[in-house]
Amino acid sequence: DPTWPNAIDEIEEIMTQLQSFRARKFADTVSPCSNEASGPGRQNAAEWLRVGFHDMSTANTYFGIGGLDGSLQYELDNGENTGPGHRTTLEFMAPYVSPRSTLADLIALGVYTSVRSCGGPAVPIRVGRIDATGKGAPGVPQPQNSVATFKQQFDRMGFSVEEMIQVTACGHTLGGVHNTEFPDIVPAGTGLDGESGLDTSDAVFDNLVVTEYLSGETKNPLVVGPSIKIDKNSDFKVFNADGNQTMEALADAETFKSVCKTVLQKMIDVVPPSVKLTDPIVPYKVKPVNLQLTLINGGSTLQLTGFIRVKTTGLAQGSISSVSITYKNRRGTTDCGLSTCVVTSTVQGASQGFDDTFAFYPISANILASSGISSFTVTINNADGTKDIYDNNGNEYPVQDAIIFQSPQSCVLGSSGALTAVAAVRNDRLSQGAQVKVWYKTPQTNSPVPLLQSTTLDLKKGQCAGPYTLFNVDYTIEGGLAYEGYVDVINGDQSDSFKALTSVGGTCRAFANPAACVGGEDEGSGGTTAVTSVPTTTEALPTTTEPPVTTGPVTDPPVTSPPVTEPPTTTEPATTTTTPPPVPSHRPAVDGYVLVSCWTEGDGVRALAGNAYANDSMTLETCRDFCSNYVYWGTEYGRECYCGNTLAKSSGEAPLDECNMVCAGDASEYCGAGNRLELYSTTVTQPPTPTGTLTHEPTVGPYTLVGCWTEGSGDRALGQKATIDPDMTNEACAEFCSDFRYFGTEYGDECYCGSFLAGSSATAPLADCNMPCAGNEFEYCGASNRLELYINPNVTGGNPEQPAAAGDFVFVGCQTEGNGTRALTGAATATGTMTVEACAEFCADFTYFGTEYGSECYCGNTLAPSSLKAPAADCNMLCSGNELEYCGAGNRLSLYTKKPEELTEEDE
C-alpha cells in the first residue's frame, strides 16, 4: 500500500470508486464504451481519449514546455481543436477539479477510464500534473500534413516514428470522423449519424484498426475514400511511414494491447521537467476515507467519523467478518480512559471500479477530548478467525487533533456564497493562532472550466469549550460556485484540510453548552460562567425550574462570559472597558419582525415548538437569523432562542416589564426572562396561525412520501447528491434528485438524493419532521437530523437495500418470527420471483406484511407479541425476484406496515 495520506488519494478515489456506495461516478458517461451521452454519433469514450492526445500534442520536449497541462481548456477556438467533444469532456471533468486533483491529472485519468471502459489495457496513472493558466503553442497534427511534418511533430512531442504509428493506431481503434467537423472527409449522408468509424468496431478497444488496414479491407476515412484526393488520408501517411513494419507487429491482438498500454502511458506522461509525477496508482488494500474529528458534548468529546475502505477484489463473499481500528491517545499511548481504544465495525456498503471492488466499514468513536488521538492501526478480522494488521507501512495512520474543522458550526449558502468557517484549536496551541485557506472556483470567460483559486484568512478567537477554543470567520465566495469549494483550517504546522463545502450545511449550529475552559487563556474566568448548569435546548425543560429573576439585570448580568463568539468589539479586552453598561430597551422591530409583547411559555409545552438553541452570545439579531424561516421567534432567559409558526394555545401575553433580562450577547436589548419570551412576529397583523395548514405532502411528482426518517449514523441516509437552497421545497428537491430512487428534505432548506438508503437510517415519528420548507411555509421539509423521505419505486439501481416503502406500506424493521408461532398469521405465499413489492400487493388488505428467507411472504393484521426486533443487518437475504432488495433471512422478517392514513394519496 502507499503510505497514507498521499498525493494520489483523491485521484485514486475518483479512479476506483466508480459505482455503488460512495461512488464518484467518473466513468458514467463513457460506460458502456458505446455510450453516446452527448448525442447520436458522438461516443464520449472516443472523445475523452482524443482530448488526452490534443492536450498533450503541442508539447515541445526540447524546450521542456507544454505537454499534458490542461491548456486545451484555453485552446478550444484556435482551429486545431474542432468539434464539440473537447468542450463537453472538459465540462464533465470540471467539477472534479480540486486542490488535490488538477484538470491535467483528470484528463490523464480520462485516458485510463475511456480505454478501460472499452475493454483496453489499464494504462498506469501517475499524478502531479500542473494546470496551465493560459493557452500554449499550437501544433496538433492535422490530416492534411505531410509525412515529414508528422514525423517532426511527434519528434517534438518525444515520440519516435515507431511510437507515432503505435499511438495513432491505439487512438484510432475508437470513434470516427464526423461530418460536422470534416465534411470533406465524411460527406453529408455518409456514415451513421454523421460519423464514419475508424474501424468496424469503433466502440471496442481492439486491433481491427490495424488488421483491416493491413488486409486492405479498411473503411477508415483517414485511409480510404474522399480523403485521398484532398491529401487528408493522414492514417495512411502515418501507418505507412515505415513501410507498414510497425503495423504488422501490431497485428497480434495481445501485442497491440501491451504496446498501447506503454505508448498511451507515455502520451499522458509528457510533462515539463519541473513536474514530478508520483508512482503509478495502485489502489490501497486498506485506506482511511473521509476521516473527521468533531468536537462535541460541550468540548468534552472528540468524535471520530469516517470509513475504513478495504479492497475486496478476489475475496470470497463474507470472508471478512469485521474491521477494527486501535487508536493511540495524544501522548502516543494506548490508555483510553474508561473505554478501550478499539472500535469495531461491520460492512456498510460496497463499491467497484473496472478492476477492483471495495467494502466500507464505518468508523465512529467517541474520544475523550482531554486525552485526544494521534494515530491508529487497522485490524481486519477474517471470518476464519485470523487477523491481518495494517500499520500504514510502519507509520500507523496519523490523526492530528491540534486543529479541527467544525462542520456543524460552519455553514455555506450556495445562493449568496456566504461562508462561515469554524475550527476548534487545542488550548495548548492557541499561541499559534488559526487560519483558514478557502479554495473557491470562479467562472472563466475563455474556458469552460472554472478557475480554482485560494485565499487565506485569519480566524477570530471565540468561546472556549473544555480543552479547545473555537475560532471563526465569515467570508463571501463570489462567482456562484460556493459548493464546489473546499477549506483547510491551519494551526502552525498542523492542518485539517480538504473539507468539501458540499458536505457543509446551510445553517450554522450553535456550539451547545460549552464546558468550563481547561488550559485556555480563559481558564479561571471560564469556570464562573456556569454555562454547564443550563439545560440543553432540545429537551422540553419545565419552565418552572428556571430561577425567578426579579431585579437588576443591568447591574448583574446573568451570563456575560468572555469571549463570546461574536463580541461587539474584538480587539478590546473586556477588562479595559470602563464605560457604564448601556441602558437596555425593548427593540420595537428587528429586521422585518416586530415585537409582539412579552409572552409566557405554554402549560407544559413550549410556546414556540419549531426549533431552538441557546448560547452566551445571544442577541435578538442572532435569534432572528436562526429563526428566519418562521413566523414567530422569541428570546428567553437572556440566552435562549425559540422559533415556531404557531403559538401554543396555553401560552399568552404578559406585561412587557416582566421581560427584564438583557441579552447575553448585547446588554443594550432585552431577551425575555425566566418563563418569559421576548416575542417577535413577521408582521403585526399576522393572524395567530398561518393561513392554510402545514402538511406532509403525500405525493410530489412521481415520488410518494415514505415518512420521517433519521439520518444514518456516520453517513448520510442519502449520500449521493445534495444541495441547500433558501427557497427549498419538496418539489424543488424532487426535481434536483429526479435520477434517484429517493429524495429527502431536511432542516427546512437541505435536499439529499440517493439510489438507496443507508442501512443505519431508520423510521422516526412523523411529528419529528416539524420544520416547514424554507421556500413554502405550508409544507414540511424534515427537521434537524430528520429527513422528509420520498421514494420513486420506478427508479431502480444502486446498492442492494431494504426499500423504505412498497405500495402503501413503510418499512418497520427486521423482526424475528414468533416463539412457536408465526409473527404474521393472516396469509402466506412463497415464490422464486419474490420481491418486496409483490409481497406488498399480495398483502394489500392487511396491516402488516413481511418477507422472509428470500422467497416467502406473510401477511397479518397483528404481530405476534413474541416476534422481536432484530438488528437491521440480520435481514440480509436478497429477494429471489430482485437482487437489489432484501427479503428477510432465515427466521427473520423484513417487516412493513401500512402508512398512517394521513400520508396516503386518497386522503388528499
Ligand code: HEM
Ligand atoms: C497524425 C496524428 C493524428 C491525426 C492527423 C489525427 C486526426 C484525426 C481526425 C481528423 C479525427 C476525426 C475527428 C472527428 O471528426 O471527430 C480523429 C479522431 C480521433 N482521434 Fe486522431 N489523429 C491523430 C492521432 C491520434 C492519436 C495519437 C490519438 C490518441 C491516442 C487519437 C485519437 C483519436 C480518437 C479517439 C478519435 C475519435 C474521436 C471521436 O470519435 O469523437 N488520434 N483523429
